[in-house]
Amino acid sequence: MSSRRQQSLDQGSELEALVREPCRVRHFRKDHPVPRADVERMVEFARCAVTPCDSQAWRFIAVRDRELLDGMLRIVLERFEQLALLPGLALREKERAMARAQALVFAKAPLCIAVVTMPSDSLAERLMEAAGLTPEEHERLCVRPELQSAGAAVQLLATAAHAMGYGACWSCAAILAGERLEELLGITPPARLVALVPIGRPAERAEAPSRRPLEEVLSLR
Numbered sequence: 001m002s003s004r005r006q007q008s009l010d011q012g013s014e015l016e017a018l019v020r021e022p023c024r025v026r027h028f029r030k031d032h033p034v035p036r037a038d039v040e041r042m043v044e045f046a047r048c049a050v051t052p053c054d055s056q057a058w059r060f061i062a063v064r065d066r067e068l069l070d071g072m073l074r075i076v077l078e079r080f081e082q083l084a085l086l087p088g089l090a091l092r093e094k095e096r097a098m099a100r101a102q103a104l105v106f107a108k109a110p111l112c113i114a115v116v117t118m119p120s121d122s123l124a125e126r127l128m129e130a131a132g133l134t135p136e137e138h139e140r141l142c143v144r145p146e147l148q149s150a151g152a153a154v155q156l157l158a159t160a161a162h163a164m165g166y167g168a169c170w171s172c173a174a175i176l177a178g179e180r181l182e183e184l185l186g187i188t189p190p191a192r193l194v195a196l197v198p199i200g201r202p203a204e205r206a207e208a209p210s211r212r213p214l215e216e217v218l219s220l221r
């Protein structure tokens, strides 16, 4: 490793501060739109994420149009109204309210980046198909490469946004209304909407995340 790269991971480095103290917020300043150049810069970073066979099978839809965001919001609200009518969910009011609050976060920022994945054609997937695995075996062995790649891209996207002074919130709860959101955003199968990332200047102090001790999460063998 070059000494310059080594330094970028040293204690007290900017990279360390970005990773350890990310700006994860759920309230954003509405009076500060995100300029197009900033959106492009963030997505430039996100597209550096790794993908199987270099498929780069994700797309980003940056929504800044308030009317479109309001349309998405209505769809999610309607979905939660529908869910409340389902026999299994009618009484689970508290959980529904919590999930609803989580789902609505995407509409609070001046920018929401919709993250879309396409099925990626990995060698392992092709082998599993040819091997004629049962659906259960496939379910057990499939590592959802397209979702893993989207996760890597979202992490880079949020980190780039933080580096530029923005706050972001990785959110997926609104995907409960995925089909209608996809319709509105013009996403057609097999592409799939997998996350919504609201981004804007923070209107609250980001809480420093607490992390499990290293010895608890790392085992050396």
Ligand SMILES: Cc1cc2nc3c(=O)[nH]c(=O)nc-3n(C[C@H](O)[C@H](O)[C@H](O)COP(=O)(O)O)c2cc1C
Binding pocket: 024, 026, 101, 102, 103, 105, 169, 170, 171, 172, 173, 174, 208, 209, 210
């Ligand atoms: C895959 C995934 C989905 C998430 N979905 C939501 C969501 O829908 N709404 C929400 O408010 N937070 C959601 N979060 C959590 C926030 O993005 C944020 O990371 C968390 O609240 C801050 O916790 P941390 O500081 O421990 O990372 C999600 C996080 C991940 C990784």
